[in-house]
Amino acid sequence: MSERPLTILFMPESAYGPTNNCIGIGDVLRRRGHRVVFAAEASWKGRLEPLGFEEDLVHLAPPGAGAAAAQGAGQFWKDFVRDTAPEFRKPTIEQLDTWVRPVWEELIGGAQYCQPQLAQIIGRTRPDVLVEDNVVCRSGAPAGLGGVQRMGHRAGRATTA
Numbered sequence: 001m002s003e004r005p006l007t008i009l010f011m012p013e014s015a016y017g018p019t020n021n022c023i024g025i026g027d028v029l030r031r032r033g034h035r036v037v038f039a040a041e042a043s044w045k046g047r048l049e050p051l052g053f054e055e056d057l058v059h060l061a062p063p064g065a066g067a068a069a070a071q072g073a074g075q076f077w078k079d080f081v082r083d084t085a086p087e088f089r090k091p092t093i094e095q096l097d098t099w100v101r102p103v104w105e106e107l108i109g110g111a112q113y114c115q116p117q118l119a120q121i122i123g124r125t126r127p128d129v130l131v132e133d134n135v136v137c138r139s140g141a142p143a144g145l146g147g148v149q150r151m152g153h154r155a156g157r158a159t160t161a
Contacts, residue, residue: 005033005034005035006029006034006035006127006128006129007034007035007037007125007126007127007128007129008026008029008034008035008036008037008127008128008129008130008131009037009038009039009121009122009125009127009129009130009131010022010025010026010036010037010038010039010040010053010131010132010133011038011039011040011118011130011131011132011133011134012038012040012132012133012134013107013133013134014040014041014043014044014060014076014077014110015077018133018134019040019044019133021133022038022131022133023048023051023053025131026038026053027051027052030052030053035054036052036053036054037053037054037055037056037121037125037127038053038054038055038056039056039057039058039117039118039121040055040057040058041057041058041059041060041110041114042057042058042059042060043075043076044057045057054125056121056124056125058114058117058118058121059113059114059117060076060109060110060113060114061109061110061113062113080103080106084098084099084102087099111134
């Protein structure tokens with residue numbers, strides 16, 4: 001372990017895959033004595049604290065736009081995939097406007113909306129390390145945030161920035 005316990009801030013996408021990746025890594029770090037905080041989407045409320053993590057939640061859309069907090073964890077994406085499943089019967093080129101574009105618009109819109117919230121969370125938690133498992137980088141960390149190591153985790157690869 002390092003000389004002092006670190007504060008590690010995880011910022012996973014609101015889906016089971018990315019969040020479970022972060023839970024596994026975070027659990028190892030927590031057991032080694034580090035402080036682990038999750039800046040997760042609001043539908044994860046009450047699901048991470050019982051695992052020993054701190055929760056500091058964000059909203060990906062204004063209140064009433066999907067009522068994420070009232071939904072189950074990751075429910076928006078479950079519903080989205082269910083509702084758009086017929087698109088997968090089309091050739092990929094036709095999916096660009098009917099599936100790929102709407103997915104990226106949702107991801108980017110959520111990232112833009114929650115960025116100020118993430119900046120506040122970073123200010124409150126003062127992490128030593130930021131870990132992100134997300135399609136769209138949504139960290140609220142300003143460039144050159146002194147002393148903070150930024151990491152991304154995608155498809156089994158860790159990247160640093």
